[in-house]
Amino acid sequence: xxxxxxxxVTGALAALFAxxxxxxxxxxxxxxxxxxxxxxMIFEGAMAFLRRQYGTIAVLSIVVAAIITVxxxxxxxxxxxxxxxxxxxxxxxxxxxxxxxxxxxxxxxxIGAVASALSGYIGMYISVRSNIRTASAAQRSLKEAITVxxxxxAVSGFLVVALSLLGVSGIFLLYxxxxxxxxxxxxxxxxxxxxxxxxxxxxxxxxxxIYTKAADVGADLVGKIEAGIPExxxxxxxxxxxxxxxxxxxCAGRGADLFESxxxxxxxxxxxxxxxxxVTGKIEWIMFPLVLRSFGIIAAxxxxxxxxxxTKEDGKQDPMQPLNxxxxxxxxxxxxxxxxxxxxxxxxxxxxxxxxxxxGIxxxxxxxxxxxxxxxxxxxxxxxxxxxxxxxxxxxxxxGTAVGLETTAATAITIGLALVFSFVLGSNADxxxxxxxxxxxxxxxxxxxxxxxxxAYILAMDTFGPITDNAGGITEMxxxxxxxxxxxxxxxSVGNTTKALTxxxxxxxxxLAAFLLFSAYLDKVKERLDIPLNHELPIDLSxxxxxxxxxIGVMLVFLFSSLAIRAVGSAAGSIIEEVRRQFREHxxxxxxxxxxxxxxxxxITAKAALxxxxxxxxxxxxxxxxxxxxFRYLRDGSVTVDGVVHADSSGWLAVSGxxxxxxxxxxxxxxxxxxxxxxxxxxxKYIEAGNMTDADGTxxxxxxxxxxxxxxxxxxxxxKDTAGPSLHVLVKLLSTITLVMxxxxxxx
Numbered sequence: 074x075x076x077x078x079x080x081x082v083t084g085a086l087a088a089l090f091a092x093x094x095x096x097x098x099x100x101x102x103x104x105x106x107x108x109x110x111x112x113x114m115i116f117e118g119a120m121a122f123l124r125r126q127y128g129t130i131a132v133l134s135i136v137v138a139a140i141i142t143v144x145x146x147x148x149x150x151x152x153x154x155x156x157x158x159x160x161x162x163x164x165x166x167x168x169x170x171x172x173x174x175x176x177x178x179x180x181x182x183x184i185g186a187v188a189s190a191l192s193g194y195i196g197m198y199i200s201v202r203s204n205i206r207t208a209s210a211a212q213r214s215l216k217e218a219i220t221v222x223x224x225x226x227a228v229s230g231f232l233v234v235a236l237s238l239l240g241v242s243g244i245f246l247l248y249x250x251x252x253x254x255x256x257x258x259x260x261x262x263x264x265x266x267x268x269x270x271x272x273x274x275x276x277x278x279x280x281x282x283i284y285t286k287a288a289d290v291g292a293d294l295v296g297k298i299e300a301g302i303p304e305x306x307x308x309x310x311x312x313x314x315x316x317x318x319x320x321x322x323x324c325a326g327r328g329a330d331l332f333e334s335x336x337x338x339x340x341x342x343x344x345x346x347x348x349x350x351x352v353t354g355k356i357e358w359i360m361f362p363l364v365l366r367s368f369g370i371i372a373a374x375x376x377x378x379x380x381x382x383x384t385k386e387d388g389k390q391d392p393m394q395p396l397n398x399x400x401x402x403x404x405x406x407x408x409x410x411x412x413x414x415x416x417x418x419x420x421x422x423x424x425x426x427x428x429x430x431x432x433g434i435x436x437x438x439x440x441x442x443x444x445x446x447x448x449x450x451x452x453x454x455x456x457x458x459x460x461x462x463x464x465x466x467x468x469x470x471x472x473g474t475a476v477g478l479e480t481t482a483a484t485a486i487t488i489g490l491a492l493v494f495s496f497v498l499g500s501n502a503d504x505x506x507x508x509x510x511x512x513x514x515x516x517x518x519x520x521x522x523x524x525x526x527x528x529a530y531i532l533a534m535d536t537f538g539p540i541t542d543n544a545g546g547i548t549e550m551x552x553x554x555x556x557x558x559x560x561x562x563x564x565x566s567v568g569n570t571t572k573a574l575t576x577x578x579x580x581x582x583x584x585l586a587a588f589l590l591f592s593a594y595l596d597k598v599k600e601r602l603d604i605p606l607n608h609e610l611p612i613d614l615s616x617x618x619x620x621x622x623x624x625i626g627v628m629l630v631f632l633f634s635s636l637a638i639r640a641v642g643s644a645a646g647s648i649i650e651e652v653r654r655q656f657r658e659h660x661x662x663x664x665x666x667x668x669x670x671x672x673x674x675x676x677i678t679a680k681a682a683l684x685x686x687x688x689x690x691x692x693x694x695x696x697x698x699x700x701x702x703x704f705r706y707l708r709d710g711s712v713t714v715d716g717v718v719h720a721d722s723s724g725w726l727a728v729s730g731x732x733x734x735x736x737x738x739x740x741x742x743x744x745x746x747x748x749x750x751x752x753x754x755x756x757x758k759y760i761e762a763g764n765m766t767d768a769d770g771t772x773x774x775x776x777x778x779x780x781x782x783x784x785x786x787x788x789x790x791x792x793k794d795t796a797g798p799s800l801h802v803l804v805k806l807l808s809t810i811t812l813v814m815x816x817x818x819x820x821x
Contacts, residue, residue, distance in 0.1 A: 076364045076367075076413075076414060076417055076418060077356075077357075077360050077363075077364060079364055079367040079368075080238060080242045080360070080363045080364060080366075080367055081239070081242065082367075083238070083366075083367035083368075083370045083371060084235050084238040084239040084242065084367070084370075085235075085239075086370065086371075086374075087231045087232075087234050087235035087238070087370045087374075087529065088231070088232065088235040088236075088239075090231050090374055091227070091228045091230075091231040091232045091235065094224045094225075094227050094228050094231070095199050095228045097224060098199065098202070098203050098206055098221060098224050098225045098228070099199075099202055099206075101206040101209070101210065101221060102206065102209045102210070103205050103206060103209060104205055104206075104208055104209035104212070104547075104551070104553075105209075105551060105553075107550075107551035107552065108205050108208055108209065108547050108548075108551045108553070109205065110551075111205075111307075111313070111546070111547050111550050111551055112201075112204060112205035112208075112543075112547055114313050114671055114672075115201055115204065115313060115316045115317055115320070115543060115547075116201045116202065118313060118314065118317035118671075118672075118675040118679075119197060119201045119317045119320045119321055120198075120201075121675070121676075121679065122284060122317060122321050122675070122679045122682075123193075123194055123197065123321060123325060125679060125683060126276075126277070126280045126281070126321070126679075126683055127190050127194065127277075129276075129280075129683055129687075130186075130190065130273055130276045130277065130280075131190075133272075133276065133690075134182075134183065134186040134269065134272060134273065135183075137182065137272060137694070138179045138180075138182045138183045138186075138269075139179065141175070141178055141179045141182055141265065141268075141813060141814075142175045142176055142178065142179035143175065144175070144814065144817055145171070145174055145175035145178050145179075145813070145814075145816060145817075146171050146172040146174070146175030146176070147171070147175075148171075148816045148817050149171040149174050149175065149816040150167065150171060150601070150816070151167040151168075151169050151170045151171045151173075151174055152167070152168060152169035152174050152258055152261060152262065152600075153165055153166065153167050153168065153600060154166050154167075154168045154255065154258070155255070155257040155258065155347065155351050155606065156351070157351045157352050157506070159506070160506075161605035161606075161607060161608065162348055162351045162352065162605055162606035162607045163605055163606070164599075164600050164603055164606070168254075168255070168258065169254065169258065169262070174262065177248060177252075177262045177265075178262065178264065178265035178813060179265060180265070181244055181248075181262065181263050181264070181265030181266040181269065182265035182266070182268055182269035182272070182813075183269060184240065184244055184266055184269065185240065185265065185266035185267060185268065185269025185270040185273075185333075185336060186269035186270065186272060186273045187269075188236045188237070188240045188269075188270065188332070188336075189269065189270040189273040189274055189277070189329045189332045189333055189336075190273050190277070190329070191236060192229075192232055192233040192236045192237075192328050192329060192332045193273075193277050193324070193325035193326065193328040193329040193332070194325065195228075195229070195232050196228060196229025196230075196232055196233065196324055196325065196328040196536065197229070197320050197321065197324040197325040197328070199225055199228040199229065200225060200226065200228075200229060200320050200324040200536055200539060200540055200543075201320050201324075201543070202225070203221060203222060203224075203225025203226070203228075203540045204225075204316075204539075204540050204543030204544050204547060205544075205547055206221045206225070207221045207222040207225070207540055207541060207543075207544035207561075207564075208543075208544040208545075208547040208548045208551075208553065208557070208561065211544060211548060211553075211557040211558075211560040211561045211564070212553060212554060212556070212557040214386070214560075215384070215390070215392065215560050215563070215564075216381065216384045216385070216386055218541075218544070218560055218561070218564060219380070219381075219384055219392055219395065219396075219564070220380070220381055220384070222537050222540045222541050222544065222564060222568075223377065223380055223396070223533060223534070223537050224377070224533075225536070225537075225540050226532070226533040226534065226535065226536030226537040226538075226540055227377050227529070227530075227533035227536075228536075229324055229328050229532060229533070229536045230373070230528070230529040230530065230531070230532035230533035230535075230536065231370070231373070231374075231529050231533075232328075233328050233331055233332045233335070233528075233529070233532055234335065234366070234369075234370055234373070234528055234529040234532075235370075236332065237270075237332050237335040237336045237339070237366075238335075238339075238363060238366050238367065238370070240266065240336065241263070241266060241336055241339045241340060241343075241363065242363050244263050244266055245259050245260070245263055245343070248262045248263055256350065256356055256359055257347045257350055257351055257359075260340060260343040260344045260346075260347060260359065261344060261347075261597065261600070263340055264340055264344075264593075264597075264809065264812045264813050265813055266336060266340065267333065267336050267337035267340045267341070267809040267812070268806075268809040268810055268812070268813045270329075270332055270333035270336045270337065270809075271333045271337060271802060271805055271806040271809045271810070272694065272806070273329055273333070274326075274329035274330050274332065274333040274802045274806075275690055275693060275694075275799065275802045275803065275806055276686055276690050277325055277326050277329040277330075278322075278326040278327070278329065278330050278798050278799045278801075278802050279637060279640075279686040279689060279690055279795070279799050280321075280326075280682050280683055280686040281318070281321040281322035281323075281325055281326035281682075282322050282326060282637070282641075282791075282794050282795030282796075282798055282799055283637070283640045283641055283644055283681075283682040283685050283686055283795055284314075284317075284318050284321055284322065284644070284678055284679060284682035285315075285317075285318025285319060285321060285322030285323070285794055285795075286318070286322070286641045286645070286790045286791045286794050286795050287318075287641050287644030287645040287647070287648055287678050287681060287682060288311055288314035288315040288317070288318040288645075288648055288674075288678045289315050289318060289790050289794075290641065290642075290645040290648075290649075290787050290790055290791070291311045291314075291315075291645050291648030291649045291651075291652060291674075291678075292304075292309055292311035292312055292314070292315040292648075292652070293783060293786070293787055294645075294649060294787060295309065295311065295649055295652040295653060295656075296309040296311070296312070296652070297780075297783055298780060298783060298784075299653075300656065300663070301775060302663075303549070303774065304549070305545065305546040305549040305550055306549070306550075307549075307550040307669075308662050308663055308665065308669060309652065309669065310651065310652045310655045310662075310669035310670060310671055310673070310674040311648050311651075311652050311674050311678075312546065312550065312671070313671040313674065313675060314648065314671070314674045314675045314678045315546075316542070316543050316546045316547075317675055318678070319538075319539035319542045319543055320539050320543070322539075322794050322795075322798075323535060323536065323538055323539040323572055323794070324536050324539055326798065327532065327535050327536070327575060327579075327798065328532065328536075330579060330798060330801055330802055331528055331531075331532050331575075331579065333802065333805060333809075334525070334528075334579065334582050334583070334586065334801075334805060335366070335525055335528055337586065337590060337805050337808065337809050338362075338518075338521050338522070338525060338582070338585075338586040338589060338590070339362045339363060339366065339522075340593075341518065341586065341589045341590040341592070341593040341808075341812075342361075342362035342515075342518035342519075342521065342522055342589060343359050343360075343362055343363075344593040344596055344597075345514055345515050345518045345589065345592055345593060345596070346358040346359040346360075346361060346362070346515060346518070347359060347596075347606070348507070348511045348515075348596070348606050348607055349504060349507055349511065349512070349515060351606065352504070352505070352506045352507050352607075353420070353504065353505075353507075355420070357418040357419065358418075358419070358515075360418075361414065361418050361419065361519075361522075362518065362522045364414050364418065365410070365411065365414050365430070365519075365522045365523070365526060366522065366525070366526065368406075368407065368410025368411065368413065368414055368526065369407055369410065369525065369526030369527060369528065369529065370529060371406070371410065372402075372403045372404075372405075372406035372407045372409075372410055372526060372527070372530075373403050373526075373527060373528075373529035373530040373533075374529075375402060375403075375406055376399045376400065376402040376403030376406065376527075376530050377399060377529075377530060377533060379398070379399050379402045380395050380396065380398070380399040381395075383395035383398035383399065391567075392563055392564055392567040393445075393449075393567045393570060393571075396534055396537075396567070396571065397441075399530065400438075400441065400527065400530060400531075400534075403526075403527045403530045404434055404437070404438055404527060407434055407523070407526040407527055408430075408431060408434055410526065411427060411430040411431065411434070411523055411526070412427055415427040415430065415519075420504065422502035422503055422504055422512075425498050425499060425501050425502040425512075425516070426498075426499060426502065426515070426516060426519045428498045429494075429495040429498050429499050429516040429517070429519040429520045429523070430519045430520060430522065430523030431523065432491055432494045432495045432498070432520045432523070433491065433495065433519065433520035433521060433522065433523025433524035433525075433526075433585070434523045434524060434526065434527075436487060436488075436491040436520070436524050436581055436585070437523075437524040437527055437531075437578060437581065439487050440484075440487065440574075440577045440578055440580070440581040441574055441577070441578070443480070443483045443484070443487065443577060444570075444573050444574045444576070444577030444578075444747075444748065444751075445570060445573075445574065447476065447479075447480050447573075447748045447751070447752055448569070448570055448573040448748055448751035448752050448754075448755055449570050449755060450566070450755050450756070450758065450759040450762070450764065454476045454479070454752050455752050455755045455756050455759055456756075456759065457472055457476065458472050458473045458476060458752055458753060458756035458782075458785065459756040459759045459760055459764075459765060459782065460765075461473075462756065462760065462778045462779070462781040462782040462785065463767075463778050463781075464781075465777070465781050466780075466781040466784035466785060468781075469753075469756070469781045469782060469784065469785035470784070470785055470788055473749050473752060473753045473756070473785050473788070473789065474749060476748070476749060476752050477744075477745040477746070477748050477749025477750075477752070477792075478745055478749075480744055480745065480748040480749070481741045481744050481745055484577075484580060484581075484584075484740065484741070484744040485740075485741065487581070488581060488584035488585065488740070491520055491524075491581075491584075491585060492517055492520075492584075492585065492588055494520075495516045495517045495519065495520035496513040496514070496516055496517050497513065497516075498516055499512050499513040499514070499515055499516015499517065499519065500512050500513030500516065502516070507607070508607050510607075510609055511607045514592045517585065517588055517589055517592075518589050520585060521582065521585040521586055521589050524581065524582060524585060525582060531574070531575055531578050532575065534571040534574060534575065535571060535572055535574070535575035537567075537568055537571050538568030538569060538571050538572035539568070539572075540568075541561060541564035541565050541567070541568040542565050542568055544561045544564065544565075545558070545561035545562060545564070545565045548561045562761075562762070565758075566755065566758045566762070569751065569754050569755055569758065570751075570755065572751070573747065573748065573751035573793070576743075576747040576751070576793065576797060576798060576801070577744075577747065577748070579798070579801040580740055580743050580744050580747065580801060583736075583739070583740060583743070583801050583804045583805055584736075584740050586805060586808070587732075587736040587740070587804055587805070587808060590805065590808030590809065590812065591729075591732050591733065591736070591808060593808075593812055594729075594732065594808060594811055594812050594815060595610045595729075597812055597815040598610065598725050598815055598819065601725075601815060601816055601819045602819065612726070612729050612730070612733070614730070614733075616723075616726060616730075618704055618723040618726040618727045618730065619726055619727065619729060619730035619733075620730060621704075621727060621730070622700055622704070622726070622727035622728060622729065622730030622731040622734070623730035623731060623733060623734030623735065624734070625696070625700055625727075625731055625735075626730065626731035626732065626733075626734045626735020626736070626738065626807070627734055627735060627738040629692070629693070629696050629731075629735055629803075630735060630738040630739045630742050630800065630803070631738075631742070632692065633689050633692060633693055633796075633799070633800070633803060634742060634746070634796040634800065636688055636689035636692065637689050637791070637795050637796040637799055638791045638792070638795065638796050640682075640685030640686065640689065640795070641790070641791035641795050642791070643681065643685060644678060644681035644682050644685055647677050647678070647681045648674060648677060648678050648681075651673065651674055651677050652674065655669055655670060655674075689799075693803050693806055693807075694806070694810060697728060697731060697807055697810055697811055697814075698810070698814055698817065700724075700727050700728060700731055701724040701725065701727060701728040701811070701814065701817060701818035702724060702817060702818070703724075703727075704723045704724040704726070704727035704728075704818075705723070705724030705817070705818055705819070706724075707723070724817075724818030724819060725815065725818040725819050727818075728811050728818050731807070731811075732807055732808060732811060735804075735807055736804050736807065736808075739800045739803055739804040739807075740804060742796075742797075742800060743796075743797045743798075743800035743801055743804070744797075745792075745797075746792040746793060746796050746797030746800070747792070747793050747797040747798070748793075749789055749792055749793070750789030750790065750791075750792035750793025750794065750797065751789070751793050752789070753782075753785040753786045753788065753789030753792075753793075754786050754789060754790075754793065756782050756785065756786070757779070757782040757783055757785065757786040760772055760778060760779050760782050761774055761779065765778065
């Protein structure tokens, strides 16, 4: 059965569905004039920041695209034809010259960069228009508030998926059918698309993460701790900057993050499908990842529309329950779509790959539960941190750190089991002339694609978080009824959990995708070295090149994290001094007779964030290239296959070590950052919700216990919203940049 037609159809369907959701949200009530005034300030600040941020990224992207074109054109030997000689998949004659390869790679990079930026920008535009509608809906019912906020978040989710699917399939069509390149070659030419998406995602996540946490830390420390005023108090000049930051970090940044995840992983899976296509002659092996994504879109649409049916009218329900129910619907329908796609496209051994996809779906569900356990107030870890706050901020931080370190065990075990099971299941597929190793690697790709089938719904839940957070701020600052604030507080707490879920999901996808993309990188190395595509390329971890490359990879993770967290501290210092100045020079602010200068606080934070994002971003991009080039000239790295010696450089070996070890370190450190930060945040909210008591009754805001929890939350802010999410992108950027630059690391 030919299902390839689904790709453009469902891509267009996702875009149209997103437009319908946007229309549904934007036509809803916008609340009181006071609400509208605050929402407009948030909108203006967010748009101003994005224009400035993407202006900076655009300049960097153009420069990098030109460098890619020149470097690939200068060092590559061109692209060779892939042929099957009856025994092995070989690289034959050159069919694309080096400068054409460089130009096509550079163009793909720019297209990926533009699509990534567009996905983040559009999604955030709707997000900052949804917050006031959610605040208004909270004055009427919990059900309406959930519907508005989730649909507002889904606009971003479905647009990101649509742009990724249409972008990858469109450029594949352009580079194969239109330009006349063989289908087996086109996936290698579009790797620049994934690199462009990763490049923009890194800077979008870094800039947005630095901005949001600098504003949040500044608002909390000066407002809650020093001035003793409530969260989102309109007297705090940093409050609007904080509300702006929720959107630029969690909407635009995460949108770009998941866009590059889906794009890079689709391309990597297509490259791995080339080996089986070359033997069977069936294009389905290359197109299968895109078709599976199409079924995921259909599942996510139905799951999203089902949420109101699981939401009770009385408002006494935990808002997380209907969101979880919608996710289960998505997972079930994804399994059905997986069954149809594998049976129709992958021959008589389809069932093995169906099992691989089920492993991926179950991995996604497992990470939802793991993340909820460690970051929701309903479970032991968050309550343990809250209890530790009774004895001060030091014990709060100690227990929070311990919880974050503990979470790495579940992450490593789950990702490891997913990779092992999917590889073993895939290798059992008996495809004529296809080695078990090749089929096993493709099995891990199917598992990754299976997990990402629910990406649109997961991203909707992520963007749900900043929308509800903003709605709470608007409700507080506009003096809305207490009943509305009660609803937005409940949604905000759930939003913290959904944001944490997305980060756990992103870490899991990064783990599965890193192995997938590393396998694609080795295929690129085989092409360069004229090694058969279905031949295993061993990487000796005891090799000095691999060991040192791995050491530098781990160093990159920690140094990058240090720079990102330090950037938050530096930018936060600027906003703290500004809020203090306004309190000092304008005493009428505290009396409520004078309005703070919100615009100045937003501008100061934006400038500091954009200035601070450059160094860690460039470090992540340049270090893998420097390592590969340095070892290319320092060491011999020849490989002997069937008595034939290939190459004389170890640059690709050092980069292999950097990829393997750096990826593992990045996944573990990101898990620690994400979950410890999320647990600290919800421990504070657990106390604020009145869930803890002492001899004098309920522990209230402003108490020493609450203040200790605020300090812990402040420490965790740059962990969970800056360094952690940026590491997701770093892990995949390492894979995409080395995939594009592989010719630079090898001398033949």
